[in-house]
Amino acid sequence: MGARAAAALRRGFRGQLITPGDPEYDAARTVWNGAIDRRPALIARCTGTPDVLLAVEVAREYGLPPTVRGGGHSIAGHAVCDGGLMIDLAPMRNVRVDSARRTAHAQPGATWAEVDRETQRYALATPGGLMSATGIAGTTLGGGFGWLSRAYGLTCDNLLEAELVTADGRVVTASAAQHPELFWGIRGGGGNFGVVTSLSYRLHPVGPQVLCGELYFPADRAPQVLRAVRGHLRGAPDQLFALCLLGIAPALPHLPADLPGTPVVRIAMCHVGRPERGRGAMAPLRALPGVLADTVQLRPYTAWQQMFDPGWGPGARNYWRAEYLATLDDRAIATLTGHLARITSPLSDIRLAFLGGAIARVGPDDTAYTHRSAPYLLSINSRWERPAEDAEHAGWASELWSAMRAFSSGGVYVNFLGQEGPGRVLEAYGPVKYRRLTALKDSYDPGNLFRVNQNIPPSS
Incomplete structure (x- = not known):
């Protein structure tokens, strides 16, 4: 079927077609998450909308489930499936x-x-x-x-x-x-x-420059740090965004030589606005006792956007669990810090994003995105190199997620959702929005052609 589909595509396709056996095949089917190893029947690298139209038509006619690759960064690896037609949009990047x-x-x-x-x-x-x-x-x-x-x-x-x-x-x-x-x-x-x-x-x-950077604290300061950030962000200006990370300090040239490899809690911050106001907004956090390193400074916004890239490049094996949290009380903090002490990989971390601001001011029914009122988004990111360690590292993430469900606001961010089943997709939207999305699916994809995703199936 893949050969017949390829022959049909070649009659009008302007991009590159890649099939099993081609020299480029293995590189083309690889996605960011190294735990994903799937073999599509055909890869169609599109140059524009006409190529996409033809690829969708061929997928539908020949019964090949289409997958769509943009950046290929999905934790679930939905850009690729076994026996499908990968619609690769990477050449379309103007x-x-x-x-x-x-x-x-x-x-x-x-x-x-x-x-x-x-x-x-x-x-x-x-x-x-x-x-x-x-x-x-x-x-x-x-x-x-x-x-x-x-x-x-x-x-x-x-x-x-x-x-x-x-x-x-x-x-x-x-x-x-x-x-x-x-x-x-x-x-x-x-x-x-x-x-x-x-x-x-x-x-x-x-920008072009923004006040941004990280504060590093020893792991035993994590409860005090999380409580401080929790309290500070409640009254902080919307221009300040903060993310707490619990994990092992990376080896970076701007950190003290004895810091890499030790358990730490980090506050990553970025202020959008006048630098003097940013310094004032960050001052209480920068004054917290126990700071091991303070990298806050004016940087190009583009440089700050790339600060987390080196530790999260393609190829490693990844397993994530995520949850919106309604509360970050002392019990929740103790659960997080307790699991930091048992972290199984130096590449893994626990991330806590402090939301609110403009996110929460959009009407709850204005978009399909849900859980705007949730104050915190927890993501548990396990990451490792060797397949033999899959169970150990995924188990650590799942155990922490299960423990943190007691503090959930009742939902999950769909972009952090792995291969967790239809029940979790429902949690991402809630029953009311899910029904509305199902009706929309009935209108635009009643045959569920686009099903290799966090799927909302049609009602029929």
Whole structure:
């Protein structure tokens, strides 16, 4: 079937087709998470919307489940499946900025590094992910949060319109004015409704330099540090975003020589706005006792966006669990710090994002993204190199997640969701929104062609 599909694609496809046995095949099927090892029947590297249209048509006609690769960074590895047709959008990565209108128009193969590079030429940006190597399309479709989100909202809140190829071969533009229900659904509902071929974003004044950096504390200070950040962020300006990380200190040139390899708690901070106001907003945290290293300084925004990239490159094996938290009381803090003491890999960490601000001010029903009122997002990121250690490291993450469910607000961020089953997809949206998304699926993909994702199946 894959050979027949390839022959059909070759009749009009302008991009590159890769099949098993081709020299490029193994590299082309590889995604960021090294624990994913799947073999598609065909890989179609698209050059534009006509290629995507043809790929969707061939997948439908020949019964090959299509997968969509943008940045390939999904923890679940949904960019690839066994025996499917990978629609690879990586060649489609053009970014165009309209500085007068403060908008950016980007193709879905672009990463945040590429978008930031172009928008920062004009000291503009839109909220992206926490790492520059992440693809923009997956980030946006699942919601998207990062260093700018308390100030300017989620990535999907700044989406102005998107072009999609639907399951029945139409090219539609979704915006507030066109296909508004589809526009609602793609802002958080993932890739369930079509293949996005372009995205337009609202931009905001950012940089080109921002006050940002990390504070490092010994692990035994973690309870005091987490309580301090919890209290401070309740009254901090929206321009300040903070993320706490519990793990093993990395080996970085700007850290003291004796710090790498030791358990630490870190506060990563970024302030969007005037540096003097940022210094004031960060001062109480920088004054906490026990600081081992303080790397806060003015940096280019593009440099800060890349600070977490080196420790999270492709190839390692990854297993994540995540949960929105309703509370961060002393019991929750004790649970987190207790599991830090039992961390199984120096590459793993526990991350706690402090939300609120502009994220929470968007109406709860305005987008498919849910859980806007949750004050904290916990992500437990286990990461290791050797397959023989899979059970050990995944077990550590699962054990901590189970223990933290007692503090949950009742949901999960879909972009941090692994292969956890339909019940967890329901938790990502809640029953009311899930029913609305199901109705949308009935309208745009009643045959569930796009099912290799955090799937919302049609009702029939």
